[in-house]
Amino acid sequence: MIRSTHLPLLITIATFLLAFTLCASQYPAMLSTRVVANLLTDNAFLGIAAVGMTFVILSGGIDLSVGSVIAFTGVFLAVILRDTSIHPLVAFVLVLAITISFGAAMGAMIHYLEMPPFIVTLAGMFLARGAAYVLSTDSVPITHEFYDTLQSLYWKAPGGGRFRLTGIIMLLTFLAGIIVAHRTRFGQNVYALGGGLSTARLMGVPLARTTIGIYATSGGLAGLAGIIFSLYTSAGYSLATVGVELDAIAAVVIGGTLLTGGTGFVAGTFFGILIMGLIQTFIVFDGTLSSWWTKIVIGGLLFGFILLQKGLTWATTLRRKPATEFAAQS
Amino acid sequence: MASVTDPVLECRGISKFFPGAIALDAVDLTLYPGEVHALLGENGAGKSTLIKCLTGAYRRDAGTIVLNNQEISPNSTQDSQKLGIGTVYQEVNLLPNLTVAENLFLGRQPMWHGFISQRKMMTMARDLLAEFGLSVNPAEPLSAYSVAVQQVVAIARAVELSGKVLILDEPTASLDRDEVDLIFSVIEKLKARGLAIVFITHFLDQVFEISDRATVLRNGRVVGTRRLADASQTEIVTLMLGRQLEDRIHDRAPPAIGDTLIELTNFGKRGMITPFDLTVRKGEVVGLAGLLGSGRTETAEIIFGAVQADQGDARLEGKKISIRNPREAVTHRFALCPEDRKSDGIVGDLSVRENIILALQARQGWFRPLPKAKVNELAEAYVKALDIRLASLDMPIRLLSGGNQQKALLARWLATNPAFLILDEPTRGIDVGAHAEIIALIEKLREDGMALLVASSELEELVAYSTRVIVLRDRRQVSELTGDDITTSNIVAAIADEPMAEAV
Amino acid sequence: MTAHVHNTLRRITPQLIILAAVLMLNFMVFPDFFRIEFQNGRLFGNLIDVLNRGAPTALLCIGMTLVIATRGIDLSVGAVMAIAGAVAASLAVDGHGWQVALTGALAVGAICGLWNGVLVAVLRIQPIVATLVLMVAGRGIAQLVTEGTILTFLDPGLIHLGAGTILGIPTPILIWIALGLAVTAAVRKTALGMLIEAIGINESSSRLAGINSRVLIISVYLISGVCAALAGVIVAADIKGADANNAGLWLELDAILAVVIGGNSLLGGRFSIIASLLGALIIQSVNSVILLSGMPPEFNLVIKALIIIAILVIQSPTVKHALYILRASAEPQPAEPIKEAKESPQ
Amino acid sequence: TIGFSQIGSESGWRAAETTVTKQEAEKRGIDLKFADAQQKQENQIKAIRSFIAQGVDAILLAPVVATGWDEVLEEAKDAEIPVVLLDRTVDAPDDLYMTAVTSDLVHEGSVAGQWLVDETAGEKCDIVELQGTTGSSPAIDRKKGFEQAISGHDNLNIVRSQTGDFTRSQGKVVMESFLKAVGGENICALYAHNDDMAVGAIQAIKEAGLKPGEDIKIVSIDSVPDIHLAMANGEANATIELTPNMAGPALDALEAYLADGTMPPKWIQTESKLYTLKDDNMAIYEMKKDLGY
Numbered sequence A: 001m002i003r004s005t006h007l008p009l010l011i012t013i014a015t016f017l018l019a020f021t022l023c024a025s026q027y028p029a030m031l032s033t034r035v036v037a038n039l040l041t042d043n044a045f046l047g048i049a050a051v052g053m054t055f056v057i058l059s060g061g062i063d064l065s066v067g068s069v070i071a072f073t074g075v076f077l078a079v080i081l082r083d084t085s086i087h088p089l090v091a092f093v094l095v096l097a098i099t100i101s102f103g104a105a106m107g108a109m110i111h112y113l114e115m116p117p118f119i120v121t122l123a124g125m126f127l128a129r130g131a132a133y134v135l136s137t138d139s140v141p142i143t144h145e146f147y148d149t150l151q152s153l154y155w156k157a158p159g160g161g162r163f164r165l166t167g168i169i170m171l172l173t174f175l176a177g178i179i180v181a182h183r184t185r186f187g188q189n190v191y192a193l194g195g196g197l198s199t200a201r202l203m204g205v206p207l208a209r210t211t212i213g214i215y216a217t218s219g220g221l222a223g224l225a226g227i228i229f230s231l232y233t234s235a236g237y238s239l240a241t242v243g244v245e246l247d248a249i250a251a252v253v254i255g256g257t258l259l260t261g262g263t264g265f266v267a268g269t270f271f272g273i274l275i276m277g278l279i280q281t282f283i284v285f286d287g288t289l290s291s292w293w294t295k296i297v298i299g300g301l302l303f304g305f306i307l308l309q310k311g312l313t314w315a316t317t318l319r320r321k322p323a324t325e326f327a328a329q330s
Numbered sequence B: 001m002a003s004v005t006d007p008v009l010e011c012r013g014i015s016k017f018f019p020g021a022i023a024l025d026a027v028d029l030t031l032y033p034g035e036v037h038a039l040l041g042e043n044g045a046g047k048s049t050l051i052k053c054l055t056g057a058y059r060r061d062a063g064t065i066v067l068n069n070q071e072i073s074p075n076s077t078q079d080s081q082k083l084g085i086g087t088v089y090q091e092v093n094l095l096p097n098l099t100v101a102e103n104l105f106l107g108r109q110p111m112w113h114g115f116i117s118q119r120k121m122m123t124m125a126r127d128l129l130a131e132f133g134l135s136v137n138p139a140e141p142l143s144a145y146s147v148a149v150q151q152v153v154a155i156a157r158a159v160e161l162s163g164k165v166l167i168l169d170e171p172t173a174s175l176d177r178d179e180v181d182l183i184f185s186v187i188e189k190l191k192a193r194g195l196a197i198v199f200i201t202h203f204l205d206q207v208f209e210i211s212d213r214a215t216v217l218r219n220g221r222v223v224g225t226r227r228l229a230d231a232s233q234t235e236i237v238t239l240m241l242g243r244q245l246e247d248r249i250h251d252r253a254p255p256a257i258g259d260t261l262i263e264l265t266n267f268g269k270r271g272m273i274t275p276f277d278l279t280v281r282k283g284e285v286v287g288l289a290g291l292l293g294s295g296r297t298e299t300a301e302i303i304f305g306a307v308q309a310d311q312g313d314a315r316l317e318g319k320k321i322s323i324r325n326p327r328e329a330v331t332h333r334f335a336l337c338p339e340d341r342k343s344d345g346i347v348g349d350l351s352v353r354e355n356i357i358l359a360l361q362a363r364q365g366w367f368r369p370l371p372k373a374k375v376n377e378l379a380e381a382y383v384k385a386l387d388i389r390l391a392s393l394d395m396p397i398r399l400l401s402g403g404n405q406q407k408a409l410l411a412r413w414l415a416t417n418p419a420f421l422i423l424d425e426p427t428r429g430i431d432v433g434a435h436a437e438i439i440a441l442i443e444k445l446r447e448d449g450m451a452l453l454v455a456s457s458e459l460e461e462l463v464a465y466s467t468r469v470i471v472l473r474d475r476r477q478v479s480e481l482t483g484d485d486i487t488t489s490n491i492v493a494a495i496a497d498e499p500m501a502e503a504v
Numbered sequence C: 001m002t003a004h005v006h007n008t009l010r011r012i013t014p015q016l017i018i019l020a021a022v023l024m025l026n027f028m029v030f031p032d033f034f035r036i037e038f039q040n041g042r043l044f045g046n047l048i049d050v051l052n053r054g055a056p057t058a059l060l061c062i063g064m065t066l067v068i069a070t071r072g073i074d075l076s077v078g079a080v081m082a083i084a085g086a087v088a089a090s091l092a093v094d095g096h097g098w099q100v101a102l103t104g105a106l107a108v109g110a111i112c113g114l115w116n117g118v119l120v121a122v123l124r125i126q127p128i129v130a131t132l133v134l135m136v137a138g139r140g141i142a143q144l145v146t147e148g149t150i151l152t153f154l155d156p157g158l159i160h161l162g163a164g165t166i167l168g169i170p171t172p173i174l175i176w177i178a179l180g181l182a183v184t185a186a187v188r189k190t191a192l193g194m195l196i197e198a199i200g201i202n203e204s205s206s207r208l209a210g211i212n213s214r215v216l217i218i219s220v221y222l223i224s225g226v227c228a229a230l231a232g233v234i235v236a237a238d239i240k241g242a243d244a245n246n247a248g249l250w251l252e253l254d255a256i257l258a259v260v261i262g263g264n265s266l267l268g269g270r271f272s273i274i275a276s277l278l279g280a281l282i283i284q285s286v287n288s289v290i291l292l293s294g295m296p297p298e299f300n301l302v303i304k305a306l307i308i309i310a311i312l313v314i315q316s317p318t319v320k321h322a323l324y325i326l327r328a329s330a331e332p333q334p335a336e337p338i339k340e341a342k343e344s345p346q
Numbered sequence D: 001t002i003g004f005s006q007i008g009s010e011s012g013w014r015a016a017e018t019t020v021t022k023q024e025a026e027k028r029g030i031d032l033k034f035a036d037a038q039q040k041q042e043n044q045i046k047a048i049r050s051f052i053a054q055g056v057d058a059i060l061l062a063p064v065v066a067t068g069w070d071e072v073l074e075e076a077k078d079a080e081i082p083v084v085l086l087d088r089t090v091d092a093p094d095d096l097y098m099t100a101v102t103s104d105l106v107h108e109g110s111v112a113g114q115w116l117v118d119e120t121a122g123e124k125c126d127i128v129e130l131q132g133t134t135g136s137s138p139a140i141d142r143k144k145g146f147e148q149a150i151s152g153h154d155n156l157n158i159v160r161s162q163t164g165d166f167t168r169s170q171g172k173v174v175m176e177s178f179l180k181a182v183g184g185e186n187i188c189a190l191y192a193h194n195d196d197m198a199v200g201a202i203q204a205i206k207e208a209g210l211k212p213g214e215d216i217k218i219v220s221i222d223s224v225p226d227i228h229l230a231m232a233n234g235e236a237n238a239t240i241e242l243t244p245n246m247a248g249p250a251l252d253a254l255e256a257y258l259a260d261g262t263m264p265p266k267w268i269q270t271e272s273k274l275y276t277l278k279d280d281n282m283a284i285y286e287m288k289k290d291l292g293y
């Protein structure tokens, strides 16, 4: 029997498959390996950041700083690789340490100072982007041969699609995220936090450790996403990835996670990412939309997906026990 | 009695201050292994606060705690759990979004190669719940079950956590007799194992049934500790109230039943409650009896429009009406005091005053605010009438003790001067003194011609005030008792699987 | 009555102190900060600029405060500003008077708010996502109206709303103060305020108490839409043109920040519009420090972030609690405020 | 079919470029696939990849930033799809794209600077500068070019420089603060990185009771219609044109290449024409105002 709690996930997957079929029936070229490989490669950094965002949202919080942290990571890497001779791997470790501490610091502020995550991470967003500006306002190219090596790691599928290392890293991140969410105590504590802070406290959930851990995870994954982004563009640019946090949040939500916290799946986010990528691919394939219609259509499709999801959930829960209906509404 | 042995837990001089209130004033409490220790007191006496100080949920302002001869100072509930103190707090404190099994084992899930083993957890959960006579699916989210089931799960979790001390803060409110018996049998087992158990309740029979000693609190102070074998109910009550409880003579005025107020035909909702017919007349108290999950709450909610019925008609004084949502119900002068006061009743951050006038104001509409003077007059009148203990009318209602919150909610609905009052477990968590008051109040309202529908797990109470009792089973009305047929034993018989002749 | 004033004053004390502190910071980087002159028939000075430039955020945060009080959030206000500005401009360009342009813009704002409200209250979509839809699409709609250009207009009546003065005071200042007072009165002199708070604290309880939460929620989004529209008209009038791409860009974040600096909880419940308005002024004063300090623009964000973090830390419950204890320990009787995490009813 | 990856529609100039590109394509009977990237490089990369997957004949790319294109351009090259860059070059080996049709941003800045040098003719002049969006390459290069041109002229000094985000309203706000922080009478000239900010600043200057164009000289870049209107009224002094018609030359080059394989030069530079009060600004305004700015 399917566990009722998995329903939103199944609905997201169904939505994606349905949408892909519809798109492909309009533009058969979308069935190529290129499109599939692009979906993975182009969304790798967003996907990784969204895994962190999923944890944050599951715990009932939000992290607005990810876009800025990605940009900061890129600029930091580019500047450090330009100005010093350290190996990129060392730089990676360094930047991850920075972003993890940055996330942990935000988590600590949220927990110890009892400030709402929205505001703390908003300040974090300003700070990280500000720090990127201070490092360099120019876009700085990265020309280390190690980067070339990493970039040349791909498998060229028949049909021209290139499955790159970055895509694989995203898939691994998702896998790790799923295991952590459902098979570790930390993951359970995240869900517990999302279920209700004071209840979780009374049940003995280590709030400080969990909250700090969550934002450190999100910060660290944003750092990893930044590394992936720097591989993707071979550069660091302080104006890059503006508003990516909103994309990540949208992906998480489309993936069936409730922003109120406590319910949702990391795996759902993966399909949320794919759905968002699909929307964009579809728009480019169409190619007739003006700038403004692009925005309207993205908004409209976002709305459509949410509605579809609502509808499916509604249709499938109608038969279920209504005893919980009232609670679910609030 | 095990008084010769060393105490397991000793509290000395515990004090706790809140702005405007001294919740605990140098309270001592000693627990010996293998004893059930009842903690008694009126609503707002400080019982729950004492528990919270003991388990680290609150920081205490003074006092020491000694566990097994070692001074401890738990800073969080996590600490006290590690020390072997398992607790069920007053309001069900579990996570509705997690599954039953996850709730049971949060923090100490069975691990397998460093990862949680879901399978093992499910089996363990099933075994554990079976001990409490609960055959629910541990993989379902907790929110799928009623408050009563949740309470049992909470108890099971606390029992699992308690190596030395188990604390139960009103665990049996809104449980029916069978559940209570099961829980008592578990308590007996733990007692035999040498645990110390703290038991808070307002049901004195249960106290005498299971407890060895009792400590009584009044206004944050210990007024006495008694061995229950040597004490009488009256003595305990007098300690609690600081006065004698007047014995009310049950001279039930012959029900002066008036005209039909509300008539429901074939009312129901698929998958929730089997369609039923129900007529309530003015000056009548209809009691709803049944086991856990028998559908009492559902009946109440559907009549009030909290859940929308998908079939059936409703007539008010002969006129057809629609009750699609609580707002419509309120305009028909219905009122519902819900079972789950924390999530469906109180508006935690609003002041007591605002909570009391909320429903009245909602009915008046947005643009006709109640004048300040009227608000104060109403609030003060009800605080006095229902004896609500509070520091000030301006304090957020969530800071009131559980029983006082319940009274404030009752006040909210009485303030709307309803024609039809539905009460779902109205005495849940209410102390003996107030309990008697509320029963008296219900009778008075009836005499004044109000129609009432009361769902309760406490059969004595139902017998005391009902003019008619409807018994539910499996979300179906199975029988109706009237007049002299209303006795505890008849209700029990009707609830048990012996369908009576006069089944509806 | 005096008790009421006293309560309000107590509620906004922290905001007043912070505002004073930030203004002093302005004074330190620019000694002439407090000088106000009468020049060209209008008041002229940095303080006036703060009040004037804070107008859009202030207007937004009036509606935002109400939305947040119901435990919602409105990310679309920036986009609604752009739409309203575009509509007003295109009406003005078509030769309609400023009254028509203003009415049209406000009507469009109301429609946008209605849309958000319906999504949240009827379709039960979570507020962030529900308003994200309009945030993304709205700017597109605005550009559709202006066709991507900056639509300039010359109608003096309309321009007056953004750049004009009345009795020497810039019109936007008068508008936001008037609207702030009007909405405050509307919610506090009626039962609306309390009912909105009840919904934000516990919607399920409120519904069971007979409150029409659906209509109330829709109304607060509607008000938010109208406030945003007004802000959009002012911004467009200020530069005599509707800039669909940039008008109100990211201003929703400033508005939310203002509400929080105003001491309102993002978890809904108790609110104070006046405190939010002070929050908006605080943000504008921070912007003013940045502009007056003459630091290179790379440092703008870092400075802003640091000042905001400082403000928030000072305001955080824990620090307040610590201060309280400090003060209380000086007194003989020990007392402690409630330190309990606010819980979200599930 | 040709794919066109545009940055977005963040300014009037950008919108005009899009309009002109569409017109040029239509004129030549080319099927143009348009993708708006909402100012995000990642979206541009996605768009180019999607163009490749669709198998377009050529790609026009207006890159949002100079770096980070190697990988995707290589993919395009692999798929034998020629890429033409519009209005900005990229930091990539030049065999990865066919040609770049751009103006020279640094040069634009220095034209503006040179104009001011000539105009002040050695007289002391304190300048305030309205920068573009922090970190964007026009902001960086136009600042650089301007500073190069005025360096060595000790009479010219930049006293204040702050970002106006390329927008009219920020231009106005920042100019207001300049006027108060420095004092309007102490400012001799304004250099704005684009015309929109200058238009906003003009309003601020007027509200402060000064005469833009006379009390404070104004030079900016882009040559959008509204600045010509201001110049016609004597409220601005000079602007440097950045033509929105980058697509015309680009499409010409592409057509030639697709027809017979003629390789165009690697860089087709558009003219950075200086307009001053001597030109018939009203006529230019009339001509430009329907171009979709």
Ligand SMILES: Nc1ncnc2c1ncn2[C@@H]1O[C@H](COP(=O)(O)OP(=O)(O)OP(=O)(O)O)[C@@H](O)[C@H]1O
Pocket (backbone or CB within 6 Å): B018, B019, B021, B022, B023, B041, B042, B043, B044, B045, B046, B047, B048, B049, B050, B090, B389, B390, B391, B399, B400, B401, B402, B403, B404, B429, B431, C338
């Ligand atoms: N956080 C708080 N702030 C202020 N007063 C509080 C707070 N918590 C509890 N109180 C007050 O302390 C007193 C003791 O409350 P407590 O919950 O311990 O009572 P109780 O004995 O458990 O009552 P009940 O039987 O109704 O559950 C009450 O008067 C209550 O109003």
Ligand SMILES: Nc1ncnc2c1ncn2[C@@H]1O[C@H](COP(=O)(O)OP(=O)(O)OP(=O)(O)O)[C@@H](O)[C@H]1O
Pocket (backbone or CB within 6 Å): A321, A323, B134, B135, B136, B144, B145, B146, B147, B148, B149, B174, B290, B291, B292, B293, B294, B295, B296, B297, B298, B339, B457
């Ligand atoms: N022992 C049980 N085992 C399984 N499910 C149960 C049990 N008890 C209750 N439930 C579930 O709880 C849900 C709601 O019960 P509810 O509380 O509404 O009933 P009730 O008659 O009002 O009981 P009470 O008011 O005594 O708690 C039902 O869906 C029912 O399936």
Ligand SMILES: [Mg+2]
Pocket (backbone or CB within 6 Å): B047, B048, B049, B090, B169, B401, B402, B403
């Ligand atoms: Mg209690």
Ligand SMILES: [Mg+2]
Pocket (backbone or CB within 6 Å): B296, B297, B298, B339, B424, B455
């Ligand atoms: Mg019930």
